[in-house]
Structure formats: C-alpha cells, structure tokens
Amino acid sequence: MVIDNYGRLINYLRLSITDHCNLSCLYCRPKINKKARCQILRLEEIIRLVRLTAGMGIKHYRITGGEPLFRREVVYLVRELNQIKGVEEISMTTNGVRLAQFGRELKEAGLRRINISLDSLRPDRYRQITGGDFSRVWEGIDEAINLGFSPIKINMVPMKGINEDEVEAFVRLAIEKGLGVRFIEFMPFNQDRAAWNKLHLPIGVVQDRLSRLFNLKPLNGSITGNGPAEYYQIEGTAGFIGFIAPLSRGFCHRCNRLRLTPDGKLRPCLERDIEIDLKSPLRNGYSDEEIKELIRKTIREKPHDHHFHEERTYQRAMSAIGG
Ligand code: SAM
Numbered sequence: 001m002v003i004d005n006y007g008r009l010i011n012y013l014r015l016s017i018t019d020h021c022n023l024s025c026l027y028c029r030p031k032i033n034k035k036a037r038c039q040i041l042r043l044e045e046i047i048r049l050v051r052l053t054a055g056m057g058i059k060h061y062r063i064t065g066g067e068p069l070f071r072r073e074v075v076y077l078v079r080e081l082n083q084i085k086g087v088e089e090i091s092m093t094t095n096g097v098r099l100a101q102f103g104r105e106l107k108e109a110g111l112r113r114i115n116i117s118l119d120s121l122r123p124d125r126y127r128q129i130t131g132g133d134f135s136r137v138w139e140g141i142d143e144a145i146n147l148g149f150s151p152i153k154i155n156m157v158p159m160k161g162i163n164e165d166e167v168e169a170f171v172r173l174a175i176e177k178g179l180g181v182r183f184i185e186f187m188p189f190n191q192d193r194a195a196w197n198k199l200h201l202p203i204g205v206v207q208d209r210l211s212r213l214f215n216l217k218p219l220n221g222s223i224t225g226n227g228p229a230e231y232y233q234i235e236g237t238a239g240f241i242g243f244i245a246p247l248s249r250g251f252c253h254r255c256n257r258l259r260l261t262p263d264g265k266l267r268p269c270l271e272r273d274i275e276i277d278l279k280s281p282l283r284n285g286y287s288d289e290e291i292k293e294l295i296r297k298t299i300r301e302k303p304h305d306h307h308f309h310e311e312r313t314y315q316r317a318m319s320a321i322g323g
Contacts, residue, residue: 016322054086099140174239
C-alpha cells in the first residue's frame with residue numbers, strides 16, 4: 001500500500017502509450033504529433049513498470065494516449081498486463097474511431113472497462129470539434145455494447161456556445177443505451193486564458209440543469225471506478241451520469257493517481273510539470289529496487305493540489321500526458 005505525504009492512497013496508474021492521435025480536438029490538440037519511435041517506451045518497458053508498481057500496491061491501470069488504438073501492439077499489452085500479479089483492473093480511454101476494428105480482440109485479451117470520448121451527437125458538429133468521422137465512433141460504441149464491455153462510459157466535454165445544448169441529449173443516450181455519460185469540465189491546457197474563459201462551463205451549471213430534468217440518485221460501487229467523477233443513476237433506467245469538475249470543485253484531496261507519459265516520465269499530477277524520468281534508468285540497467293525508489297520519489301513529490309487557476313504555459317499537451 002502506498003500513501004503519499006498528504007495521506008492519499010495511491011493505487012492508480014494511467015499509462016499513456018502513445019502521443020499520436022488521429023483526431024484534433026479543439027481542447028486538446030494534435031492530429032498526428034509524434035515523438036520518434038525510440039523516444040517512446042517499448043512494450044516490455046511498460047510491462048516491467050506495471051510489474052514493479054503492482055508489487056508496490058498499484059491496482060488499477062488505464063491505457064490512454066494520444067489515441068491508444070493507434071499503437072498496434074495494444075491488444076498484446078492488455079493481455080500481458082492482465083497476467084501480472086496484483087493488477088486488479090485494466091481499463092482504456094479511447095476516441096472510439098478504431099473500436100469497431102479492435103473491440104473483439106481487446107475483449108478477448110481481458111479488457112472490460114472502456115471510456116469513449118464523444119463531444120457531440122451531431123456528425124457535422126463532431127467533425128468541427130474533433131476533425132473526425134462520427135459514424136466510426138458510433139459504430140465503435142455499438143460494438144462495445146454488443147461485445148459486453150462493462151461499464152461503458154462516454155466522456156463529453158461541454159463547452160459554452162459549442163455543444164452545451166446537447167447535454168440533455170447525452171443523458172437520453174445514457175438511458176437508451178444503458179451506459180454512462182461523464183461530463184468533464186474543460187481544463188485550460190494549451191489555450192490562452194481568454195479563449196478558455198469563453199468556452200469554460202462550470203460543471204455545476206450542467207448538473208443543475210440536468211437535476212431539474214431527470215431524477216438523479218447518487219451512485220456508488222464498482223461501476224463508478226476509481227476516478228474523480230461523482231456519479232448518479234438516472235432513476236428507473238440502466239443509464240448513469242457522472243460529473244468531473246477539476247476546477248470548479250477540485251478533488252485533489254482524494255487524487256489516487258500517477259501518470260506515465262509515452263516517453264517514460266512519471267508524473268504525480270496532471271497539471272503540474274513535475275516529472276521523473278524512468279526511460280533512461282530502464283535503458284541503463286537500473287535494478288528493480290532502484291526504479292522502485294524513483295517511483296517512491298515521484299509519490300513523495302505529489303503536490304497537494306493543482307494550480308489550474310493560475311495562468312501559465314504548459315510544457316506538455318494533454319495528448320502527451322495521457323488525459
Ligand atoms: N484519445 C483518447 C480519447 O480521445 O479518449 C484518450 C486521450 S484523451 C487526451 C482523454 C480524455 O481527455 C478525453 O476524454 C478528452 O475529452 C479529455 N480531454 C482532453 N483535453 C481536455 C481538456 N482540455 N479539458 C477536459 N478534458 C480534456
């Protein structure tokens with residue numbers, strides 16, 4: 001069991017396995033932005049880090065990116081991680097574009113929980129926000145349902161004047177398809193503050209609106225996972241919704257996570273630019289114990305809270321951290 005300096009239990013690691021993404025979401029950024037292959041952690045390096053962290057008490061792993069389904073060996077990775085002692089749960093966050101193609105193999109490899117990002121139910125608007133093809137994601141969602149992934153959660157970032165008018169439609173989607181929808185507050189990465197301010201919608205505004213329209217009952221348990229969302233069942237249905245409000249509500253006091261970047265930096269916080277390099281140690285013959293000490297050092301450096309409220313320039317795009 002790992003407890004940080006502020007008494008938080010650290011049991012969750014996000015693995016960003018590539019910075020490559022085929023979409024270009026207006027709040028995130030790159031379409032095809034890539035580090036050289038040699039800068040990206042090899043699969044055996046990721047697997048070794050999972051083995052070491054699992055031995056230290058990390059139980060939950062999420063594969064993300066960039067777009068994780070753009071890394072060919074992702075199915076192999078899921079299969080290997082599933083066999084590591086101490087790994088209790090593997091999940092994935094994907095834009096869904098390649099999910100219809102890979103869903104079955106991922107399921108067979110042992111993936112159960114999946115989050116799919118979708119910011120609009122209107123194909124033309126979806127293309128404006130992401131540059132992508134809505135129908136591919138829609139097929140991916142249907143395939144995930146047919147294959148029995150559970151839970152399936154849709155990530156939606158509501159933005160003022162862009163897609164905020166669709167939040168009710170997303171709740172209806174949750175009801176119709178019996179899945180979860182999470183409303184994620186827009187975080188100020190890569191935008192100047194004026195641009196961010198124009199689009200930022202405090203998640204409480206969305207919650208108030210939806211609470212007036214639907215009967216929402218607080219939800220706890222295995223479906224809710226290990227993250228920062230506050231979940232509600234839509235009463236009388238199998239659908240549920242979640243609210244993630246890193247700025248307007250803050251949840252650093254219960255943050256349980258670390259993040260591994262595609263190029264092998266371990267980060268104790270999404271927002272702060274604190275990172276400890278593990279790639280060079282992995283490639284320079286460090287022992288398991290020496291690498292574990294670097295992981296402990298990262299945990300010791302986990303800050304008390306994020307500083308999203310301060311305007312600053314970020315060293316990395318979200319796609320290079322693993323959102
Ligand atoms: N490519 C995958 C996907 O699209 O789900 C995984 C990576 S993406 C960075 C992970 C999640 O971060 C997505 O659900 C996306 O909506 C969210 N995200 C990215 N930038 C964000 C921002 N500035 N504010 C809020 N959420 C953001």
